[in-house]
Amino acid sequence: MRLPLLLLLSSLNAAAQNQSHGKPQPQVPQVRIGVVAPLSGASAHLGKDIENGARMAIDDLNATGPQIGGRNVQFVLQVEDDAGDPKQGTAVAQKLVDAEVAGVVGHLNSGTSVPASRIYAAAGIAQITPAATTPLYTRQGFQTAFRLVANDNKIGEVLGRYAVHTLKARRIAVIDDRTAFGQGLADAFLKGVRAQGTAADAVSRQYTTDRATDFNAILTQIKARQPDLIFFGGMDAVAGPMLKQMKTLGLDVRLLSGDGICAERLPQLAGDALADNQVTCAVAGGVTGNYDAGYRAFVDRYQQRFKLPLQTYAPYAYDAVMLLAKSMQAAGTAVPKQYLPELAKIKYQGVTGAIGFDRYGDLANPAVTLYTYRGGRKTRIDILH
Numbered sequence: 001m002r003l004p005l006l007l008l009l010s011s012l013n014a015a016a017q018n019q020s021h022g023k024p025q026p027q028v029p030q031v032r033i034g035v036v037a038p039l040s041g042a043s044a045h046l047g048k049d050i051e052n053g054a055r056m057a058i059d060d061l062n063a064t065g066p067q068i069g070g071r072n073v074q075f076v077l078q079v080e081d082d083a084g085d086p087k088q089g090t091a092v093a094q095k096l097v098d099a100e101v102a103g104v105v106g107h108l109n110s111g112t113s114v115p116a117s118r119i120y121a122a123a124g125i126a127q128i129t130p131a132a133t134t135p136l137y138t139r140q141g142f143q144t145a146f147r148l149v150a151n152d153n154k155i156g157e158v159l160g161r162y163a164v165h166t167l168k169a170r171r172i173a174v175i176d177d178r179t180a181f182g183q184g185l186a187d188a189f190l191k192g193v194r195a196q197g198t199a200a201d202a203v204s205r206q207y208t209t210d211r212a213t214d215f216n217a218i219l220t221q222i223k224a225r226q227p228d229l230i231f232f233g234g235m236d237a238v239a240g241p242m243l244k245q246m247k248t249l250g251l252d253v254r255l256l257s258g259d260g261i262c263a264e265r266l267p268q269l270a271g272d273a274l275a276d277n278q279v280t281c282a283v284a285g286g287v288t289g290n291y292d293a294g295y296r297a298f299v300d301r302y303q304q305r306f307k308l309p310l311q312t313y314a315p316y317a318y319d320a321v322m323l324l325a326k327s328m329q330a331a332g333t334a335v336p337k338q339y340l341p342e343l344a345k346i347k348y349q350g351v352t353g354a355i356g357f358d359r360y361g362d363l364a365n366p367a368v369t370l371y372t373y374r375g376g377r378k379t380r381i382d383i384l385h
Contacts, residue, residue, distance in 0.1 A: 160192020240269020
């Protein structure tokens with residue numbers, strides 16, 4: 001007979017709490033939360049960022065002596081590596097379902113989040129992505145899928161408007177890596193540009209892959225079209241070498257992109273090819289006013305603990321864990337089908353701002369933060385809605 005989820009006990013926990021001054025101690029039920037991200041491969045630094053943010057949340061929760069339904073509990077993580085690969089993503093999703101986790105934080109990539117979401121939905125387990133932006137993720141009709149960042153439609157709208165009205169771009173070249181994320185973002189950006197009702201449009205559309213290292217052919221074709229802006233749908237591991245080859249070819253134009261390249265590691269990947277203000281990238285979230293101090297305090301705590309710069313997604317992973325825990329506490333149970341209604345209607349003041357979901361599971365009134373790089377450091381430009 002299988003015990004209720006909240007009563008499942010870890011043998012490690014039981015062993016650790018077996019004795020204290022020679023006296024048996026009560027066993028504390030554990031609530032297991034799954035975290036999935038690429039911990040290997042080109043985006044491993046972003047995946048580790050997600051894991052670290054989630055781990056901070058777990059530690060903060062446990063420091064408060066948390067209870068669910070009047071019983072003391074201990075929150076624990078089960079961390080899995082999807083390597084940014086859809087097949088591995090579905091395999092680890094099934095592994096988490098089989099382990100009867102109470103909820104999932106992940107995945108990073110749109111291409112892994114969507115197929116994994118079907119597995120979590122079939123099992124009735126809540127999934128909160130701190131990073132995936134494809135609109136499809138929350139448009140599948142699942143009551144289990146939630147997102148803490150703006151989707152591609154919102155990002156495309158904001159970046160299209162910014163390209164036309166602020167950067168004054170008219171001749172735009174577009175490159176995407178053919179992934180669900182990269183292609184979806186590039187398409188949404190072009191839609192955002194055309195919505196401005198100006199003469200601005202794409203003069204070249206080129207394609208690469210998320211593992212490519214040689215861009216000379218596509219950049220040569222782009223240079224011949226004399227663009228005043230290049231938009232890239234993809235990740236920083238590709239953008240860095242691309243910037244180097246742009247410099248070699250004398251392609252001195254601004255690069256605009258989404259949160260996939262908007263990491264602290266981009267200057268390291270691009271080297272001296274990254275000029276001040278050359279890159280503008282958008283992160284699907286952002287805080288202002290009263291929330292800014294809390295966000296900065298979180299960044300300081302993160303850097304002190306892990307001795308690493310915060311990349312992008314740790315605060316969203318932190319908030320995702322907190323949302324799962326608060327929903328369980330509000331429902332008085334860690335059983336997903338019973339706490340899911342609380343998650344759907346939650347209003348929470350998080351590190352990343354005021355959080356609430358629309359009927360699809362998307363973040364209500366999402367912000368988009370624009371960054372550039374100056375002196376080799378990521379620098380915030382503006383926060384747009």
